[in-house]
Amino acid sequence: MLGQQRYIILADASYSITAYNLKIWESFTTEIPTQVKGGKGPFICFVLGGPGSGKGTQCAKIVKNYGLTHLSAGELLRREIASNSEYGTTILNTIKEGKIVPSEVTVSLIQKEMESSDSKKFLIDGFPRSEENRAAFERIMGAEPDIVLFFDCPEEEMVNRVLNRNEGRVDDNIDTVRKRLQVFKALNLPVINYYARRGKLYTINAVGTVDEIFEQVRAVFAALKLVTE
Numbered sequence: 001m002l003g004q005q006r007y008i009i010l011a012d013a014s015y016s017i018t019a020y021n022l023k024i025w026e027s028f029t030t031e032i033p034t035q036v037k038g039g040k041g042p043f044i045c046f047v048l049g050g051p052g053s054g055k056g057t058q059c060a061k062i063v064k065n066y067g068l069t070h071l072s073a074g075e076l077l078r079r080e081i082a083s084n085s086e087y088g089t090t091i092l093n094t095i096k097e098g099k100i101v102p103s104e105v106t107v108s109l110i111q112k113e114m115e116s117s118d119s120k121k122f123l124i125d126g127f128p129r130s131e132e133n134r135a136a137f138e139r140i141m142g143a144e145p146d147i148v149l150f151f152d153c154p155e156e157e158m159v160n161r162v163l164n165r166n167e168g169r170v171d172d173n174i175d176t177v178r179k180r181l182q183v184f185k186a187l188n189l190p191v192i193n194y195y196a197r198r199g200k201l202y203t204i205n206a207v208g209t210v211d212e213i214f215e216q217v218r219a220v221f222a223a224l225k226l227v228t229e
């Protein structure tokens with residue numbers, strides 16, 4: 001777990017080991033930027049982590065405390081399924097298999113929400129889940145995230161949480177969650193490494209109470225001088 005060590009400011013890059021025992025590059029800077037945004041475009045925070053790592057739960061607390069607009073890629077896709085749109089069946093079948101929906105579909109849903117919102121601060125939850133997602137967002141939106149939060153959680157804890165989530169989701173069963181975890185390791189971790197190398201990643205130890213975990217989120221936002229609402 002990376003936990004609090006994330007905020008020790010060193011002048012050089014170093015490896016850190018996450019719950020996956022994967023080497024996540026941590027590029028440290030000599031200082032945390034006080035001006036996160038160059039004053040143009042909306043502030044964008046991507047929220048990453050495996051299924052059940054606590055992204056949605058922590059996003060709700062971030063919205064309450066910092067007033068960012070929460071866009072859950074998964075919720076947007078489930079809403080598309082419920083609307084019986086032309087993409088609905090494809091999305092449903094993809095989600096049932098624990099796979100990633102074509103990026104153009106997901107990015108267009110996120111784009112619609114962002115462009116129809118007055119907000120200038122977005123929390124994009126569960127996105128990007130692959131290199132294709134990441135590249136499509138940059139290509140279509142012409143934007144990159146200001147920061148990326150990664151909720152780092154051991155697999156068995158994630159499995160337990162998903163199996164006890166009781167939201168009636170087609171993808172919250174043991175077979176699908178195992179597939180989703182494979183997809184997370186194969187496709188999402190490389191994106192997490194990408195943002196770590198660019199100095200945008202903040203890894204949160206996602207084991208503990210909701211409030212204990214949120215205290216780490218507070219520390220990140222305080223360091224970035226993102227004030228509470």
Ligand SMILES: Nc1ncnc2c1ncn2[C@@H]1O[C@H](COP(=O)(O)OP(=O)(O)O)[C@@H](O)[C@H]1O
Nearest residue numbers: 051052053054055056057161164165208209210
């Ligand atoms: N720190 C925590 N400890 C135990 N259960 C948690 C914690 N955070 C979230 N949960 C529960 O785990 C499940 C998954 O949380 P959720 O926020 O939906 O994760 P994600 O969006 O990453 O899949 C939910 O039922 C939620 O109530």
Ligand SMILES: Nc1ccn([C@H]2C[C@H](O)[C@@H](COP(=O)(O)OP(=O)(O)O)O2)c(=O)n1
Nearest residue numbers: 050051052073074075099100101126127129
């Ligand atoms: N960027 C995304 C986000 C989600 N999806 C699909 C695949 C994911 O397993 C499902 C559910 O995503 P969601 O973020 O709601 O799932 P969790 O909250 O992590 O359990 O949606 C996708 O294809 N692309």
Ligand SMILES: [Mg+2]
Nearest residue numbers: 055056074126
């Ligand atoms: Mg979620």
